[in-house]
Amino acid sequence: MKELAMAFAGIFIAVATLWAGQEKIEVFPGSPYEKLIIYENLIIFWIGIIGLVVIIGMKLREIKRIRNMGIDREEKDIPVLD
């Protein structure tokens, strides 16, 4: 009887190990708190990117405006103060 119980236990452990082995490997932090932090950071990251894009866009518009006014070219023979 004891041997039979041991054999069953052995089979159970082997099957359980195989079943556990086939489980999907967690490739993303599983706890809700960590998930929240990650998604929150993703939103903050996008706000940063959009902010930078807006700033660069404003800078580009400024460069174009100066070019259109024609004051971006350096004048030759300009008097030097020092």
Place this chain on the structure above:
Amino acid sequence: MNCPRLRSWFSERYDVDGIRDLFRKKTVPAHRYEIAYYTGGTTLFLFAIQFVTGMVLSLYYIPYFEHAHGSIIEIVTKLNMGWFFRSLHHWGAQIAIVVLFVHLWCTLLLKSYRKPRELLWFSGFILLVISIFFGLSGYLLLWDERAFAAVRVATGGAGNLPLVGGFIKAFLRGGMDVSGDTLTRFYAFHVSILPLFTVLIVAGHVLLVQYHGMSVPLSVSGQTRKDVPFFPNVFYKDLIVWLIVLGMVVTFATLFPPEIRGKADPLAPAPENIKPEWYFLFLFQTLKLFPGQIFGLNGETIAILLITAGILFLLFIPLFDIKSQRGEKSPLFTWIGMIYLLYFLVMTVIGFVS
């Protein structure tokens, strides 16, 4: 930042003003197809992301078949932000190959390969092949059952080439079959041999772009247009594109981290419905179209020969397109480019759906 002493130190040794003038004088043609110019810079930016994330991952990866799979699981599950860097490396590679294909087709359809830019086309094409091999070699490093089966199929397919096939297969695998030796070999390709060639060819490619200047499509070359300075106008636009691409890579990496399957077992049968990476799907689907035997010859060998001929034709297209060389419009080659594009898209979609 103003450091007059540092500036004078450099000025005494190098022609700083000359270099500054060179940058200041660099202009980019402005026309309706100018969006194509940003694909090259974006590819370079994605390559930089791959280098940085790859360097971080290589600090923890163990390139030995017994530990490779376990080391990736450790990176993903135990290291702080390890999952993120792996996911970033994966999605960076996928998006880099998408952008590379877009860059290739923009160059092809706008005939930017025409005289005198043939070498630019050849170097870019070699970079595409290297990038695909980067993808294949990186895929095996995961050492899971799907990667193992996919590399077995891919290297086996190369083995069907007449004369050189056997040598290529044995060279890639490091033996008769995919084994631990293949992993070591692919690791060497992925982290040392391919990056070295990539850096050299990218440097050559960028230098050639600077030497020849931006190519202007034939349809707009006769029109009067206003060129814009590269610094700061185009550079700032490049920065905007890079920021958006970075945001996309980070978003994909966060929302869709790539899965890891069970450890590869060389003796186990290949998993069902195995598919290669998306950029090999058109090849995979083409191979499926051919029967096992054609006039007594191996169907797969004929398919691989035809695919090789198609790829070689694309590589040497600047030499065949005589009209473009003379600066004339060549609608035939536009159609050829469109057929290549459609074939790639249709076969990839069929391969994905089936």
